[in-house]
Structures are given as structure tokens and as C-alpha cells.
Amino acid sequence: MTIVSRFAPSPTGRLHLGHAYSALFAAQAAKQAQGRFIVRMEDIDPGRCRTEYDEQILEDLTWLGLSWDGPVRRQSQHMSDYKAALQKLSDMDVLYPCFCTRSDIRREIEACGYAPHNSPSGPDGPLYPGSCRALSKAQRDDRKAEGAPFALRLDMQKAINITGSLQWKDKDTGTINAQPEIFGDVVLARKETPTSYHLAVTLDDHIQEITLVTRGQDLFHASHVHTLLQSLLELNKPHYHHHVLLQDETGQRYAKRDNAATLAEMRSSGTSPDEIIKYLGFIP
Numbered sequence: 001m002t003i004v005s006r007f008a009p010s011p012t013g014r015l016h017l018g019h020a021y022s023a024l025f026a027a028q029a030a031k032q033a034q035g036r037f038i039v040r041m042e043d044i045d046p047g048r049c050r051t052e053y054d055e056q057i058l059e060d061l062t063w064l065g066l067s068w069d070g071p072v073r074r075q076s077q078h079m080s081d082y083k084a085a086l087q088k089l090s091d092m093d094v095l096y097p098c099f100c101t102r103s104d105i106r107r108e109i110e111a112c113g114y115a116p117h118n119s120p121s122g123p124d125g126p127l128y129p130g131s132c133r134a135l136s137k138a139q140r141d142d143r144k145a146e147g148a149p150f151a152l153r154l155d156m157q158k159a160i161n162i163t164g165s166l167q168w169k170d171k172d173t174g175t176i177n178a179q180p181e182i183f184g185d186v187v188l189a190r191k192e193t194p195t196s197y198h199l200a201v202t203l204d205d206h207i208q209e210i211t212l213v214t215r216g217q218d219l220f221h222a223s224h225v226h227t228l229l230q231s232l233l234e235l236n237k238p239h240y241h242h243h244v245l246l247q248d249e250t251g252q253r254y255a256k257r258d259n260a261a262t263l264a265e266m267r268s269s270g271t272s273p274d275e276i277i278k279y280l281g282f283i284p
């Protein structure tokens with residue numbers, strides 16, 4: 001099987017050393033297997049993504065010596081794909097509109113007797129208490145007719161009842177039993193962004209025929225939800241390889257705010273691409 005890997009940054013800032021590691025990791029996985037390496041811009045959030053970052057990211061990758069196969073896919077140009085997937089999930093009756101604001105959710109959690117810091121939570125934060133799951137069709141229609149903004153949530157229990165138990169393969173940890181329930185009823189689309197990270201990434205990995213998803217360990221748990229979506233939407237199931245997250249000298253993860261660690265800054269202070277590649281443990 002040909003390995004197809006990808007680097008999928010969000011154009012919300014300049015690339016730093018952590019991104020460089022992730023990009024080199026994905027490119028190397030493909031190269032070693034004479035496979036294909038793809039770059040995708042995860043630019044679904046219009047409030048945070050900028051075209052100039054998109055251009056600079058590609059420039060930084062090229063400077064680093066990376067090249068990719070085929071055109072760069074930009075998620076913002078493929079909203080109709082995500083819409084079609086949402087329609088399919090809606091036809092399966094596993095989506096419901098959620099009209100709650102953040103403060104509605106906080107109030108509901110408190111009303112259930114939890115202090116905000118010790119309410120049941122999952123990898124993305126406090127679990128949604130499910131208030132809108134119980135609305136009747138008439139109530140939903142009324143709220144929509146009033147023009148109330150809403151997100152679309154996955155009814156996690158209903159979804160799991162359809163798929164049954166699932167597994168996914170991680171290169172380091174082996175076969176993993178999927179536990180999407182740890183996320184509760186995840187949001188799959190928002191009014192201002194008619195898709196979500198989970199939906200867009202899962203669908204794109206299928207459309208781009210990715211066979212090996214490489215990404216940081218911070219996204220390990222996300223693979224539980226992606227496996228569930230793959231099963232519901234009848235998509236390909238890539239293998240996964242979650243890599244270590246690089247830390248700076250103080251033991252902190254690199255972040256977009258760390259100016260000194262951006263490739264742009266390192267390049268302007270005279271560091272060569274080969275020095276970076278070696279520093280990150282790859283062979284130039």
C-alpha cells in the first residue's frame with residue numbers, strides 16, 4: 001500500500017520549531033516508503049486564519065527543503081463537502097441543533113450541582129450537559145424560526161449505538177479501542193463556521209486518500225472521534241502515528257506566540273535549514 005501522509009497546519013501564525021518537526025515527520029514517513037506527502041491548509045476559522053500566513057507557511061516549508069505532491073487543499077474552499085457530510089449525518093438522525101451559548105452551558109452545569117472546575121469533562125473541556133438534545137421537533141423549529149443561532153452536535157450515544165464498538169491503529173501504541181464517548185456530544189458545525197475541526201479533518205483525510213495521519217500527541221484523543229465519524233460516513237480508515245510534542249529549554253511546548261522559535265526569525269538570524277533539520281533529529 002502506498003503511504004500518503006500530510007502536514008495540515010492552520011494558517012493562524014508563522015511556523016515554529018514544533019510545526020517544523022511535525023512537517024518533517026510527515027514528509028519523512030512518506031519519503032521512506034516512496035509514498036506521497038501532501039500539504040493541507042486547515043483554514044475554516046475566518047476569524048483567525050489569514051492568507052498572508054498561508055503564503056508564509058508554504059514559503060517556510062520550501063525554505064526548509066520540503067516539497068509536496070499535488071495542489072494544496074484549502075478547507076475554506078470545500079464547505080460544500082462538509083455540508084454534504086452533515087446532511088448524511090442528519091439523515092441518519094445523529095445530529096441535533098444546539099442553541100446554547102457558553103454561559104447557558106455553564107449555568108446548566110452548575111444547575112446539575114457541579115462547580116465549573118470539577119464538572120465531568122473530556123479532552124475538549126467540560127462535557128455538554130445535553131440540554132438541547134431533549135428539545136422536541138416543534139421546539140427546535142420555533143427556535144430556528146425566531147432566528148436563534150445554533151450549532152450542530154453529534155448525539156454521541158445514538159452514533160455509538162449505530163456503529164457499535166470500533167478500533168483504530170496507532171503506530172506506537174497498537175490497536176486502540178475507540179472511546180469517542182469521552183468527548184460527549186461534540187460540535188460538528190457552528191453557525192459562523194459551518195463545519196468543525198473534527199468533521200473537516202476526517203473528511204479531508206478520506207478525500208485526499210491519506211493512509212497515514214501523523215500529528216502531535218495532543219491530538220491523540222481526537223482520533224477516537226475521527227474513527228467514529230469514519231464509520232458513520234463510510235470513509236477510509238487511515239493508520240495514525242502521534243508523535244512527541246517538542247518542548248523548549250524551559251519544558252514548554254512551542255506555541256505561535258514564541259517569536260524566537262519561528263522559522264522566519266531563525267532564518268533571519270542566520271540559522272540554516274540543515275541546522276534546523278539536524279537539531280530536530282532528521283537527516284538533511
Ligand code: GLU
Nearest residue numbers: 008009010042201214215
Ligand atoms: N490543523 C491542526 C493543527 O494545526 C492539525 C490537524 C491534524 O493534523 O489533524 O493543529
